[in-house]
Amino acid sequence: MATVRIYIDDEPVDVEAGTNLLAALLEAGHALPHPCHHPALSSPASCRLCLVALAEPSGPGQPAESRMVTACNRTVEEGQRLSVRQEQVAAARSGLVDDLLLRHPAECAICERAGECEVQEAAATHGDGTTKTTLPADRPRVELGPRLVLDRNRCILCTRCVRFDAEVSGGAGLAVYGSGAAAVIDTCGAGPIDHELTGNLLDLCPAGALSEPGERMRPPPWQLTGVSSVCPGCASGCATRIDVANGVVHRVKPRSDGDDAQGYWLCDTGRYGWQIEDDRLLALRLHGQESEWDAAFAVVAERMEQAKAAAVLLSPYLTNEETFLLANLALRWEADLFLWQAEEPRGDRTFPGGFSIKAQRGPNVAGVTAVVDVLDLMLADSSDLSRRVAAGDVDAVYAVGGSLHGEGPDLSLPEDVFHARQEVMCLPGLEAADVVLAGGSAWTEKDGTFIDGQGRLQRVRAAVRPAGEARPDFWIFAALWHGGPNRDSPDQAFSRLARSSAEGPFARLDYGVLESRSRPVEGVAFGGGWTSHLQRRGLIAVEDHAKRR
Structure with missing residues (x-):
């Protein structure tokens, strides 16, 4: 990629040709305020706080003259000489901050955005320390x-x-x-x-x-701890940050380094989909009565192992590590594997700015399929399972749901077919299952990996523990495998999965490699995708008090 050399306060900086001038200055460590600018939107240069002094000749053969220009609506050019520290520029910027504060009250002490407000940051770093609201x-x-x-x-x-x-x-x-x-x-x-x-x-x-x-x-930003994860709302694989305080999720926001396929945005399903308190499945049930985990595990293991024609219905909300464990359980039970999927009837939707919402609601259809391929197993559609049940060719089913859209596998099983169901929400028809296991939410309670619709392998991180008696799906599968609770972890399962892969998405990978790719932001709580990126780069100096704990 071609580069150009510019000079910032006489310091040479090499920048990719065509780069936005403000972006180049920020990348070079010059934290200019820019409350009207966003890299994914047009630049009106209306606040003018990104002023710099640009030295250029007024005509051919003329000496260079310095003039103040806005950086957000310009691109870098070879040989540009800029100053951000020039006294005249700093004074002009301070005056513009004062003008900005004329229509913005100084109520930071009671404002819910204090600590992640760009106006507050501009006033603190470039203002004169006074308030002039008129x-x-x-x-x-x-x-x-x-x-x-x-x-x-x-x-x-x-x-x-x-x-x-x-x-x-x-x-x-x-x-x-x-x-x-x-x-x-x-x-x-x-x-x-x-x-x-x-x-x-x-x-x-x-x-x-x-x-x-x-x-x-909501708690103030400095009391929130951010955990990097991935939105499970569809197959787009949008990067998210889950903000938590005292073991409670308070918000989910987009997370971006600027090169993600979805940019800086997040749909409202991804942002609010984790809010399921009213419909949460909080306890497991055995034959219609609340039960303990050991008793439920014993019944599931016995009935699935004794079945002559068992079936395991996988979910697109399972991580790759959970799929690996459950598929191995299916091998032990000599059960056939099936996969249910949920589709948005409106199909894929792409917005004018390029953001897309996939019709495929499950986040990990590609990952589930890849794991089954690694194990060299057959995977059929849930409609095939329904036909086999109707023909009387199945006598035990272990089905996993996990959707937060109020939907799940469409199963109508005869009374003589054993039915174990693992869900996150209370759904119609669950009362007919012999065993109901309370699993973990893919939004905030899973640790592992997904493969999105573009084939990207991404880390998913648990931000909180499941509510009530619910447990993460990985914990449930590991307990079924070992006959009780154990110390197996998702990273161990991923390592076994990677060792089983001669090629494909898991080959020669481990969590260390994935961590370096995804740049986790635990301990950071600030803004949305763009401002998270700036804070991570050290360009917005807001102290994160959550790190003190």
Whole structure:
């Protein structure tokens, strides 16, 4: 890739040709504020806080003259000479911060975004330490949608939300109305903002003006610990960060280093899909009564081993490590393997900005298939299982669900067929199963790996323990294999899987290699995909108090 050399305060820096000038400055360690800019949106250069001094000749043969320009709407050019520390530039930037604070109240002590607010960061690092709010702070909070509240007193009119809705989601539901001090953000009259990418507007807002109902009850950012994982909502494999405090999940946000297939965004299913407290399966049941794990394991092991024609129904919500254990259990039970899948009837959807939601809801269909191939086993569709059950060719079924969409394997088994069912949610028909095992949620309680629809092998990390008597699926399968609880771990299962693979997605890999690929962000709690990236690079100096524990 071709590079160009630019000079930042007389220091030479080699940059890939065509790079955005602000991105180059940030990469070089110059933390310029840019509350109106986002790398995945157009650059209006409206806040002008990314000012730099650019020295260039006014004409052919003329000496270079310095002038102030915005960096966010320019690309690097060979030989550019820039200054970010020049006294005149720093004074101008400080003045612009003061202008920004004219319409933003100094209420950081009570603001739910304190600690991850870009306006707060700009004021702390480039302002003069005073507050000059002059606009009347009596503008009402308005509901823009079911999950979106706008505090107009905090809004700095950066227009990130307007540009996102027009350029990425395609909703075009927001606009700036009025001018000058009377200008406000509002809906365009087409109804509330309630599309599948609405939550990204919360991440984009640099001033805490956009929030969701109940956000003020959440612990402050410095009390949250972030855990890197992958969204299980579909086969897209979006990178996520699960923010936790005191063993409780408080939010899920996008995680990006800028090179992910899905960029900086996350759909609302991925963002809110983990919220299943009301429908959670909290206890296991044996013959309709609450039971202990040992008793349930004994019944499952006995009935599956004694069956003459057993079947194991795999789930696309299982990790590769869980699939490896359950497939080996199927070998022990001499059971045939089947896979159920859930499809979105609307098919794949791609938004104007390129973000896509796959019709294939299960996150790991490719991984389950790959694991079964490694073991050289046959894998049939769940419809084949239904036909065999109807023909009387199956006398025991161990089925795993795991979806949080309120769906599961469609099984109608005769009373004489043993039915063990492993689920996360209370679903209709579970009462007919002989044994119901309470498993772990793929959103926040699994440790292992997925392979997404693009063939990427990614680490999934547990952020919290399952609720009630529920246990991670891996723990359940390992206990069935060993005859009780044991110390087997997903990384050990992955190592065995990798050793069994001469080629393919698992060959010559281990968790150490995957960790280096995915750049986990445990201990970091800040912003969305773009701001997480900047903090990880050390370009946003916000102390993470969670690391003190």
